[in-house]
Amino acid sequence: MIAEAEHGDQSVDEVWSQYVTFAVDDRHYGIEITAIREIKAWSEPTELPNSPSAMRGVLNLRGVIVPIFDLRARFGQGATDACGAHVVIIVALRGSLIGVLVDAVSDILALEPGEVLPVPTMDGGADQRFLSGLVSRDDRLVALLKLEELFSVEDVPSSLSF
Amino acid sequence: MQFRELVTQIHAATNEVENAAAEIASGTNDLSKRTEQAASSLEETAASTEQLSATVKQNAENAANANQLADEANGTASRGGEVAGRAVTAMSGIEGSAQKISDIIGVIDEIAFQTNLLALNASVEAARAGEAGKGFAVVAQEVRQLAQRSAQAASDIKILIQDSNGQVKEGVQLVNQAGEALTEIVGSIGKVAGIVRDIAGASQEQAAGVQEINSSVASMDQMTQQNSALVEQSTAAARALSDQAGRLGELMGFFKLDGSGAGQPRRPAASGKSAGAARARSKPAVSQQPAMANAADDGWNEF
Numbered sequence: 001m002i003a004e005a006e007h008g009d010q011s012v013d014e015v016w017s018q019y020v021t022f023a024v025d026d027r028h029y030g031i032e033i034t035a036i037r038e039i040k041a042w043s044e045p046t047e048l049p050n051s052p053s054a055m056r057g058v059l060n061l062r063g064v065i066v067p068i069f070d071l072r073a074r075f076g077q078g079a080t081d082a083c084g085a086h087v088v089i090i091v092a093l094r095g096s097l098i099g100v101l102v103d104a105v106s107d108i109l110a111l112e113p114g115e116v117l118p119v120p121t122m123d124g125g126a127d128q129r130f131l132s133g134l135v136s137r138d139d140r141l142v143a144l145l146k147l148e149e150l151f152s153v154e155d156v157p158s159s160l161s162f
Numbered sequence: 163m164q165f166r167e168l169v170t171q172i173h174a175a176t177n178e179v180e181n182a183a184a185e186i187a188s189g190t191n192d193l194s195k196r197t198e199q200a201a202s203s204l205e206e207t208a209a210s211t212e213q214l215s216a217t218v219k220q221n222a223e224n225a226a227n228a229n230q231l232a233d234e235a236n237g238t239a240s241r242g243g244e245v246a247g248r249a250v251t252a253m254s255g256i257e258g259s260a261q262k263i264s265d266i267i268g269v270i271d272e273i274a275f276q277t278n279l280l281a282l283n284a285s286v287e288a289a290r291a292g293e294a295g296k297g298f299a300v301v302a303q304e305v306r307q308l309a310q311r312s313a314q315a316a317s318d319i320k321i322l323i324q325d326s327n328g329q330v331k332e333g334v335q336l337v338n339q340a341g342e343a344l345t346e347i348v349g350s351i352g353k354v355a356g357i358v359r360d361i362a363g364a365s366q367e368q369a370a371g372v373q374e375i376n377s378s379v380a381s382m383d384q385m386t387q388q389n390s391a392l393v394e395q396s397t398a399a400a401r402a403l404s405d406q407a408g409r410l411g412e413l414m415g416f417f418k419l420d421g422s423g424a425g426q427p428r429r430p431a432a433s434g435k436s437a438g439a440a441r442a443r444s445k446p447a448v449s450q451q452p453a454m455a456n457a458a459d460d461g462w463n464e465f
Contacts, residue, residue: 018289020282033289039282041275085275105278108285108303 019109019135021142022089022102024072024080029102030109030135030144035091039105042086059088059099066090068099069151093147100147109142111135116144169417176411183404190396197393201386208379215372222365225358232355239347246341253334260327267319274313281306 019030045057045068054074059066068088072080080101088099116133130150135142284302288295
């Protein structure tokens with residue numbers, strides 16, 4: 001990792017893009033590191049009425065109200081039984097912040113553009129629009145998420161967007 | 163005619179006395195033999211009871227030894243039970259320590275988790291800083307690796323502690339079972355000790371009984387010896403009686419039955435005296451003979 005980082009010294013921004021990878025169950029996903037604002041341990045958010053099923057509530061993050069979404073619930077796998085070992089990744093999306101509840105943060109990947117494999121097209125596969133590509137690392141496949149598709153405007157309560 | 167009849171009667175009486183004396187002699191002979199047999203049987207009995215007595219005594223001693231051993235075993239098993247109890251206490255102490263270690267490991271795990279998150283945030287910040295954050299990214303990466311190693315070590319230790327706790331629980335269970343087994347052994351040994359005590363008591367009683375048999379046999383032996391002596395005396399007396407009766411017969415041969423009868427006054431005196439002498443003779447065997455002779459002399463003198 002250090003070697004990679006040192007290797008990336010020459011021109012990081014051009015060649016390398018960095019992804020934070022995390023796990024939900026035994027599946028691995030990646031979010032581009034520049035979209036991330038903060039990574040914090042799970043703390044129980046304040047539930048809001050009539051919120052979408054994947055939304056666990058809101059957190060007050062240094063004066064900013066941030067909706068927290070359960071990625072497992074968003075993938076239709078049921079609510080996460082969250083404890084202190086779970087992690088919330090705060091990302092900037094369309095100018096506002098949202099939190100994404102995941103099981104654990106795994107790693108930071110530095111990727112060359114050529115390393116990202118295209119998502120195979122499936123018949124009526126709705127899920128593929130959430131993915132920007134696939135990466136194979138250390139015998140595991142990491143799905144790179146398109147957050148703006150995953151959490152569309154109607155998911156985020158309008159009162160919270162700015 | 164009267165005298166003749168008297169002599170004839172004396173003859174007959176003498177013959178009867180002779181026969182009776184012979185019967186007595188043969189009877190005392192038999193008695194002597196039987197008394198001898200009885201004496202030898204008694205001797206054997208005495209020897210057997212002696213052996214029996216020794217065996218019973220040995221038995222009693224063995225029972226007493228077994229009793230002592232059972233007591234010692236009882237003590238040892240009791241101490242084993244105490245040791246098992248202490249082992250259980252020690253193991254619960256180990257369990258308590260393991261719990262404390264688990265708590266500390268939990269804290270370390272939590273710190274590693276937080277450190278990892280901080281390092282991740284540092285990486286995020288470094289990435290957002292672009293070229294300026296590159297060096298910082300390397301540091302953050304290093305910190306993250308350290309945090310991950312701490313977390314890994316903490317989780318390894320947690321697994322070890324869990325294993326150890328499982329083993330300690332198993333050990334506690336085994337030691338408890340050992341304690342229960344020892345308690346059962348103590349109970350069994352108590353029963354064995356009771357039985358052995360009973361055996362020891364019975365052996366004691368047997369020894370006393372055999373002792374009584376011994377003394378009875380000894381007194382029987384003594385009596386048989388006295389009997390034997392008495393039988394010897396009787397034999398000698400019967401022989402003497404027989405001799406005297408023979409001699410009386412010879413003396414009576416003096417009277418010819420065909421000749422004139424005389425000595426009528428002699429007979430009752432002689433017969434009375436000899437009968438008395440014979441009666442007296444049956445007590446002391448040897449000393450009677452001179453008295454008998456005297457009695458005969460007296461008779462003759464009177465005659």
